[in-house]
Amino acid sequence: MATRQAAVEAGGEAGSKGLKSGALGLVSTTVIGVASTAPAYSLAASLGLVTAAVGVHSPAIMLVAFLPMLFIAAAYYYLNRADPDCGTTFTWVTRAIGPKTGWLGGWGILMTDLVVMPSLSQIAGKYTFDLFGAHGVANGVFWVTVVGVLWIVVMTAICYVGIELSARTQVALLGSEIVILAVFAVVALIKVYANNPSGSIHPALTWFNPFVGSSGALAAGVLTAVFIYWGWDTAVTVNEECDDSARTPGVAAVLSTLILVGIYVIVTVAAQSFHGSDYLTKNSADVLGALGRDVFGSVFYKLLLLAVLTSASASTQTTILPAARSALSMAVHRAAPARFADISPRYLTPGFATVVFGAVSVVWYVGLTLISKNVLGDSILALGFGICFYYALTGYACVIYYRRHVLSSLKNLVLIGVAPLVGALMLTWAFLKSVFVYSNPANSSTGNSAYFKFIHFDFTVWHFHFYLKGLGPPLVIGVGLLIIGLPLMWLWRLGRPEFFEHARQTAETLDGPAPPLTPRTGSGV
Amino acid sequence: MAGDIILGYEGSRGSAAALRTAVAVARAFNATLVVACGYEVSPVGGEVADYAKVVQRLGEEKVAEGLAAARALDPTVTVEAVAVPERPVEALLSLAGQRQARCIVVGGNSERPLLGVILGSVPHKLLHRSTVPVLVVPAPEE
Numbered sequence: 082m083a084t085r086q087a088a089v090e091a092g093g094e095a096g097s098k099g100l101k102s103g104a105l106g107l108v109s110t111t112v113i114g115v116a117s118t119a120p121a122y123s124l125a126a127s128l129g130l131v132t133a134a135v136g137v138h139s140p141a142i143m144l145v146a147f148l149p150m151l152f153i154a155a156a157y158y159y160l161n162r163a164d165p166d167c168g169t170t171f172t173w174v175t176r177a178i179g180p181k182t183g184w185l186g187g188w189g190i191l192m193t194d195l196v197v198m199p200s201l202s203q204i205a206g207k208y209t210f211d212l213f214g215a216h217g218v219a220n221g222v223f224w225v226t227v228v229g230v231l232w233i234v235v236m237t238a239i240c241y242v243g244i245e246l247s248a249r250t251q252v253a254l255l256g257s258e259i260v261i262l263a264v265f266a267v268v269a270l271i272k273v274y275a276n277n278p279s280g281s282i283h284p285a286l287t288w289f290n291p292f293v294g295s296s297g298a299l300a301a302g303v304l305t306a307v308f309i310y311w312g313w314d315t316a317v318t319v320n321e322e323c324d325d326s327a328r329t330p331g332v333a334a335v336l337s338t339l340i341l342v343g344i345y346v347i348v349t350v351a352a353q354s355f356h357g358s359d360y361l362t363k364n365s366a367d368v369l370g371a372l373g374r375d376v377f378g379s380v381f382y383k384l385l386l387l388a389v390l391t392s393a394s395a396s397t398q399t400t401i402l403p404a405a406r407s408a409l410s411m412a413v414h415r416a417a418p419a420r421f422a423d424i425s426p427r428y429l430t431p432g433f434a435t436v437v438f439g440a441v442s443v444v445w446y447v448g449l450t451l452i453s454k455n456v457l458g459d460s461i462l463a464l465g466f467g468i469c470f471y472y473a474l475t476g477y478a479c480v481i482y483y484r485r486h487v488l489s490s491l492k493n494l495v496l497i498g499v500a501p502l503v504g505a506l507m508l509t510w511a512f513l514k515s516v517f518v519y520s521n522p523a524n525s526s527t528g529n530s531a532y533f534k535f536i537h538f539d540f541t542v543w544h545f546h547f548y549l550k551g552l553g554p555p556l557v558i559g560v561g562l563l564i565i566g567l568p569l570m571w572l573w574r575l576g577r578p579e580f581f582e583h584a585r586q587t588a589e590t591l592d593g594p595a596p597p598l599t600p601r602t603g604s605g606v
Numbered sequence: 607m608a609g610d611i612i613l614g615y616e617g618s619r620g621s622a623a624a625l626r627t628a629v630a631v632a633r634a635f636n637a638t639l640v641v642a643c644g645y646e647v648s649p650v651g652g653e654v655a656d657y658a659k660v661v662q663r664l665g666e667e668k669v670a671e672g673l674a675a676a677r678a679l680d681p682t683v684t685v686e687a688v689a690v691p692e693r694p695v696e697a698l699l700s701l702a703g704q705r706q707a708r709c710i711v712v713g714g715n716s717e718r719p720l721l722g723v724i725l726g727s728v729p730h731k732l733l734h735r736s737t738v739p740v741l742v743v744p745a746p747e748e
Contacts, residue, residue: 161653164655165653165654165655166653166655166656167652167653167654167655167656167657168656169652169653172656242725243648244725245648316652402648403652406652406654406657409656409657409660410656410657413656413660414656422660424660424661424664426616426617426664426668427616427618429645429646429647429661429664431657
């Protein structure tokens with residue numbers, strides 16, 4: 082049939098337009114990298130939680146948390162070369178470590194995407210009411226939840242139908258988001274020095290020292306802050322051919338890094354100078370809303386709220402799309418029910434997976450609102466566990482998959498050996514340490530009581546103190562959802578064992594694509 | 607080839623009507639009929655190799671279906687099937703340019719006009735951007 086050959090011919094003629102794959106320019110690549118992390122929303126959701134963990138040392142945490150993400154980005158970059166599937170961690174870990182661990186990695190991605198949804202909806206609901214001046218409603222639960230649910234429904238529909246903003250619109254939206262955040266930081270700092278707002282403190286060098294508090298606080302801070310960089314690495318390591326494929330991805334990575342780290346550190350410094358770090362902790366559910374009114378006049382305040390909302394919408398999109406695609410990838414490889422690979426014939430999107438993810442998100446969000454006193458705090462902290470889990474797994478997978486090439490050159494040693502391994506170890510440490518931190522209700526700034534109090538121990542080995550009394554909500558959500566994956570995996574394996582018959586692979590070459598991941602029975606893609 | 611008739615086909619009722627018209631037009635001009643389907647996956651959110659493959663297979667199935675339907679309608683007309691990995695409008699425009707097509711035939715949005723306004727309508731965009739004539743065929747009323 083002429084189909085494929087003609088398709089190749091026609092595809093070769095593709096010009097440069099929009100975000101079309103194969104023709105991403107420097108600006109677009111950078112924008113996708115930064116927009117995927119949604120700076121305004123990330124700050125609004127996490128700033129108060131970071132100060133809760135480490136007080137005035139939050140700027141240091143913003144810098145420290147970037148390191149593991151940067152290191153894991155190297156793993157993403159090299160694993161994408163071998164296998165550019167949208168299953169990412171799922172397929173990579175299946176190749177490198179084995180199908181069972183790979184399946185759990187895929188489950189980890191899905192659960193992490195699910196856990197972030199309530200926080201996105203919560204921010205969307207709250208800031209929508211703030212935008213219209215209905216601050217009383219914004220502090221209530223019912224109407225915020227209603228708007229939050231609507232938000233999920235609309236964003237799911239947008240992803241189902243496949244509406245995309247043009248590259249130019251995205252650049253404009255992201256540009257204004259960054260400008261508004263920068264203006265916010267500058268105005269706040271000027272007022273700190275000129276007007277001395279109540280509780281204001283002047284920035285000090287010690288803010289940039291992460292090793293002042295306890296290691297538990299550092300781990301908890303990192304666990305919270307990895308979330309703000311979440312998405313940067315996936316977007317920035319896309320191997321598609323850019324206008325100038327040799328230079329663009331690298332330059333875009335550096336640019337988006339500088340923009341991101343810069344804006345996070347500056348806004349953090351400015352925000353905690355303004356009324357002190359305790360004020361951020363107290364207003365953790367609404368940091369930018371609370372500060373914005375004092376820092377800005379009414380017009381800029383509304384612009385700030387708008388920036389948070391557009392940022393949250395970008396973030397919701399880059400949550401639903403990859404979640405649906407991870408499910409699709411698992412279904413294609415027979416690790417999930419085949420229906421999840423169904424493509425909507427009209428919109429060419431993974432329709433079934435998208436709708437299921439949206440529906441489960443709504444149920445999860447409403448359920449969490451009913452049982453949790455602090456939806457936002459619990460979600461962000463629980464999210465940290467999920468991100469640490471599957472990012473660490475990705476780092477280990479990179480080292481294991483490329484183990485024959487690690488020692489072939491200094492560059493390889495650093496980029497596919499040391500960096501992914503150190504990143505994975507850092508995230509593993511933050512994960513384990515945080516389990517203990519958040520199991521102690523005394524460390525919970527969110528005022529939540531612990532569950533399962535019968536799980537209790539308290540002992541010291543050398544100078545390591547092991548303490549556990551019950552499990553806090555972030556722990557129950559974050560680790561609990563990951564653990565549920567175990568029985569589910571065994572169930573799936575009982576019913577459909579084909580996926581679990583894959584043999585492990587190691588990289589033959591450093592640049593070439595990996596051989597297809599095909600089950601012994603049937604034909605995978 | 608110069609003078610080809612390009613048919614935008616995606617399996618809907620509208621494109622089935624367009625197919626019948628396109629076969630008639632191709633027969634009248636003694637031209638080759640190209641059954642085309644454009645598809646694209648959004649690169650937002652990371653790599654998409656396996657997703658793109660699933661969508662590509664879907665596109666190929668659609669044009670194969672259109673090809674079979676066209677041949678069944680009139681075996682004397684020469685028909686080709688092309689699945690293009692580009693957005694539908696871009697796909698039809700670039701095919702029309704390459705083949706110096708006589709015209710592009712597509713189904714109308716008559717089934718869901720409002721949806722067309724929200725999502726953007728292929729025939730509408732084609733009418734504005736195409737350099738060759740565009741024939742928009744309404745879906746028959748039930």
